[in-house]
Amino acid sequence: MYDLAQDNRLPHFAGIGYKPQHFQSLISAPGAVRWLEIHAENYMGDGGRPLAQLRALADRFPISVHGVGLSIGGEGPLDPDHLARLKHLCDWLNPASFSEHLAWSTHGDTYLNDLLPLPYTEATLTRVCAHIDEVQEALSRPMLLENPSTYLAFAESTMDEVTFLSEIAKRTGCGLLLDVNNVFVSATNQTWDPVAYIDAFPLAQVGEIHLGGHDEDEDEHGAPLLIDSHGREVVDPVWALYAHTIARGGAKPTLIEWDNNVPDFPVLEAEAARADAILQPAQV
Amino acid sequence: MQQSDFTAAILDPNAPVPPGLLDPEGRPAGKRFNVYRNNLAASLTDALETGFPVLARLLGADSFKTLSLIFSRAHPPTSRALSQYGAAMPAFLEGFEPLAAYPYLADIARLELAIRRSYHAADADPLNAAGMDPATLMEQTPVLAPATQIVASPYPIHGIWRRNTQPDAPKPQPVAETVMITRPEFDPIPHLLPAGGATFAGALDGRTTIALALERSIEATPGIDLAPLLTLFLTSGALTFQKGPDQ
Structure with missing residues (x-):
């Protein structure tokens, strides 16, 4: 089983997704930002500024390496070259945590640069677990698996998402990354109860929480359709769901994700401080 | 539902949504x-x-967005690291009829791909000629640094690049230009490579001396001025030394 104390060295405070334009602010006055997350795929070059900045940041902050392209839910085998690049990065950086997504993004040679959904069946469960075993073995470290934002459902699914993720954690020993915004987005899109989702979630296995902004749209029948855009502030109902999660599961390393229309550092820092205020009473 | 069906439908905006998605x-x-x-x-x-x-x-x-949509459907990425996405753009532009009147665009795309390769290339210690006497310098056998990239074109690609990235840059003249990109620290810099420069760069293989490479440049382009050529290579961080297997 994933051991939070041993397998995850992220502090139980707020962090942000790293953007190069915030480098100087992070070095000089990070404020409430206590750790950073990077997208692994942006640091797979041979040298230059990206790796030099990352090295300098890693001297000051715990770093979480977050993969977005491994395609753990893919029908085909994991790409051995990509896995080798991830291993190279993790060996070089020795990050405080490594995480990836319950999603797929490649088919054959085509990389679709998105986190695509999976049906929740016994067959996909077996495949995802085999891929996670392979990742954890290759990297010689346990990983966290993140719940997705989804926009549609599969007729062939035979179990709900929380059951599916809980079973993965049980079978592979991986931890879970709970994206509370994704819960809110998926729950709205799928007409689930988000609080019931959190209450059923195996919070003891959660090594990290994500918070981000989403966009609001509607489908052709007028039903709400939320889109996980990471392009704005976290909305109040997501903060409320986050507070419920922390009250129930205790303080967890919490990341503010803002990948599009990236604001100036003080805006991100204020979001981190807001998360910290919710974490404060739960610190032990 | 197979992921192949899902993939095909994502890439084709006119395809029906695969069945079983609700x-x-x-x-x-x-x-x-x-x-x-x-x-x-x-x-x-x-x-x-x-x-x-x-x-x-x-x-x-607007035109670039249209081009991007057409290109990305024809050439979706094949690597998860998007830093080199668009490697097929130059060849795509050469065959793209609506832009046939602007044949220099493909070489601008080549230049921008080379700038990106330079940005992500391995770090290297530049050859430092300071304090080296000329005879010693001439006997050195450097190689191009990993971040050094050369792009030759029948069009004024350096002039076009400058005109679109720097205020007050002069209007490009209709001449063939070769660009050498170097990365002294972290920012790639495109330099206009003087005549003979590409021959000089091509000769440096880690065994050939600077003296011999200069000789080859003169043979290939008689009458060139070697001084500015050598100065550019020695002051721009273009050169380094090959590392041996045990280094």
């Missing part, structure tokens, strides 16, 4: 599936705009 009422997913199509198209357009800023400026935002 909304919460059990109706076909319809517009919900388009979220995935839109995510892919928008992310690839953004990646191309970031990767080809001068090309985007030359074409204008």
Whole structure:
């Protein structure tokens, strides 16, 4: 089983997704930002500024390496070259945590640069677990698996998402990354109860929480359709769901994700401080 | 549902949504599936705009977006590291009829790809000629640094690049230009390579001396001025030494 104390060295405070334009602010006055997350795929070059900045940041902050392209839910085998690049990065950086997504993004040679959904069946469960075993073995470290934002459902699914993720954690020993915004987005899109989702979630296995902004749209029948855009502030109902999660599961390393229309550092820092205020009473 | 069906439908905006994808009422997913199509198209357009800023400026935002959509459907990425996405753009532009009147665009795309390769290339200690006497310098056998990239064109690609990245840059003249990109620290710098420069660079293989490489340049381009050529290579961080297997 994933051991939070041993397998995850992220502090139980707020962090942000790293953007190069915030480098100087992070070095000089990070404020409430206590750790950073990077997208692994942006640091797979041979040298230059990206790796030099990352090295300098890693001297000051715990770093979480977050993969977005491994395609753990893919029908085909994991790409051995990509896995080798991830291993190279993790060996070089020795990050405080490594995480990836319950999603797929490649088919054959085509990389679709998105986190695509999976049906929740016994067959996909077996495949995802085999891929996670392979990742954890290759990297010689346990990983966290993140719940997705989804926009549609599969007729062939035979179990709900929380059951599916809980079973993965049980079978592979991986931890879970709970994206509370994704819960809110998926729950709205799928007409689930988000609080019931959190209450059923195996919070003891959660090594990290994500918070981000989403966009609001509607489908052709007028039903709400939320889109996980990471392009704005976290909305109040997501903060409320986050507070419920922390009250129930205790303080967890919490990341503010803002990948599009990236604001100036003080805006991100204020979001981190807001998360910290919710974490404060739960610190032990 | 097979992921091949899902993939094909994402890449073709006119394809029907694969069966078995539903909304919460059990109706076909319809517009919900388009979220995935839109995510892919928008992310690839953004990646191309970031990767080809001068090309985007030359074409204008709307035309570049149209080009990006057509290109990304024909050439979706094959690697998860998007830093080199668009490697097929130069050849694509050469065969793209609507832009046939602007044949220099393909070489601008080549230049911008080379700038990106330079940005992500391995770090290297530059050859430091300071304090080296000329005879010793001439006997050195350097190689191009990993970040050094050379792009030759029958069009004034350096002039076009400058005109679109620097205020008050002069109007490009209709001449063939070769660009050498070097990266003294972290920022790639495109230099106009003087005549004979490409021959000089091509001769440096880690066994050939600087003296011999200069000789080859003169043979290939008689009458060239060697001094500015050598100065550019020695002051721009273009050169380094090959590392032995035990270093």
